[in-house]
Amino acid sequence: MTRKPPEAFLPLKSNWLHILLSLAGAEQHGYGIMQDVLERSDGKVRLWPATLYGSLKRLIQEGLIVESGDRPAPEFDDARRRYYKLTPLGQRVLDLEGQRLKDLVRALHAKRRQEARS
Amino acid sequence: MNRVNRCGRIYRRLARAFPHEFRTICGDGLEQLGEDLMPVVWRDQGVAGITRLLADLAMRLPLEYFSTWAGRLKELTMTSDLFEGTWRANIDKSQWDPLHTPEQARITLEATATGYLMVAYGIKDGQAVAERPSPIIVDGRRRPIVDLNGRPIAGVPPGAMAFGSRPDPQTIEGGAEVDGKTLGKRTLRVSEDGKTLTVTVEGTGIKGPFKTVAVFDRVEPDPYVPFG
Numbered sequence: 243m244t245r246k247p248p249e250a251f252l253p254l255k256s257n258w259l260h261i262l263l264s265l266a267g268a269e270q271h272g273y274g275i276m277q278d279v280l281e282r283s284d285g286k287v288r289l290w291p292a293t294l295y296g297s298l299k300r301l302i303q304e305g306l307i308v309e310s311g312d313r314p315a316p317e318f319d320d321a322r323r324r325y326y327k328l329t330p331l332g333q334r335v336l337d338l339e340g341q342r343l344k345d346l347v348r349a350l351h352a353k354r355r356q357e358a359r360s
Numbered sequence: 361m362n363r364v365n366r367c368g369r370i371y372r373r374l375a376r377a378f379p380h381e382f383r384t385i386c387g388d389g390l391e392q393l394g395e396d397l398m399p400v401v402w403r404d405q406g407v408a409g410i411t412r413l414l415a416d417l418a419m420r421l422p423l424e425y426f427s428t429w430a431g432r433l434k435e436l437t438m439t440s441d442l443f444e445g446t447w448r449a450n451i452d453k454s455q456w457d458p459l460h461t462p463e464q465a466r467i468t469l470e471a472t473a474t475g476y477l478m479v480a481y482g483i484k485d486g487q488a489v490a491e492r493p494s495p496i497i498v499d500g501r502r503r504p505i506v507d508l509n510g511r512p513i514a515g516v517p518p519g520a521m522a523f524g525s526r527p528d529p530q531t532i533e534g535g536a537e538v539d540g541k542t543l544g545k546r547t548l549r550v551s552e553d554g555k556t557l558t559v560t561v562e563g564t565g566i567k568g569p570f571k572t573v574a575v576f577d578r579v580e581p582d583p584y585v586p587f588g
């Protein structure tokens with residue numbers, strides 16, 4: 243058995259995409275990820291705790307994220323929290339999924355333009 | 361508020377009922393998140409929100425047990441652990457760092473509940489040398505680097521953390537870092553036929569950067585397994 247290539251994760255499950263997006267560029271803890279997803283989706287997507295941690299567990303097992311050892315300054319931090327960050331594989335998967343979605347949107351626009359012309 | 365407290369107790373009980381493997385990876389994050397969320401959900405969504413919160417937990421619980429049992433079943437049906445055993449260095453095929461070149465080297469890997477216990481020993485400059493037994497825990501978490509009794513290790517910088525993961529069944533990755541800066545990385549990869557183990561170690565030591573790619577052949581039968 244060989245290591246799963248990034249393409250094998252596509253299309254990404256919706257929850258995984260939301261989590262990876264929250265971790266892009268910044269480490270986050272569980273509550274932070276939940277809040278970030280809620281805000282980004284205008285309150286439409288709420289990752290409930292068991293769903294969120296179930297997904298985090300799978301993402302760790304698949305090597306897309308890891309628990310981070312870095313912690314913010316103590317005055318900005320809650321010592322109980324665990325922070326997570328993207329791995330290079332997670333970053334690659336997120337980039338590929340972004341490209342896939344971009345291509346889909348482009349195809350959709352092209353189709354709309356074609357319909358408008360005819 | 362009494363109702364929220366009662367629901368909080370139910371939530372905690374459910375969260376603590378999750379399988380050991382889940383709790384090893386996620387810690388008590390699930391419990392804490394519920395505690396943080398309960399008053400907010402009660403304020404914003406009332407009974408419906410609390411019901412949804414508990415239902416999420418109750419529905420996930422059997423799924424996690426199923427996933428754990430499926431993993432165990434897979435392990436049981438495997439002929440043997442890929443990494444476990446004794447491995448002898450193939451000096452000719454290996455590319456040792458000039459400062460860390462042994463005449464002979466062996467490692468033994470013993471499976472534990474959380475990963476492996478590794479013992480490395482060999483002959484260098486005509487003398488027998490052995491490394492301290494080190495646990496390899498492959499759950500993606502950071503842990504302080506201490507000896508098997510939980511005591512600090514001489515020469516290890518304060519605050520140093522070890523991490524390990526198993527991106528696929530044939531690969532173990534790990535390393536050490538201090539203050540977010542990586543000190544060294546190690547990859548162990550078993551070949552398709554399970555007979556060769558390639559260990560790549562790179563990092564920065566007291567004498568500067570180093571890199572070693574050591575190739576090991578499986579020792580069969582394993583001298584440390586009676587009747588193996």
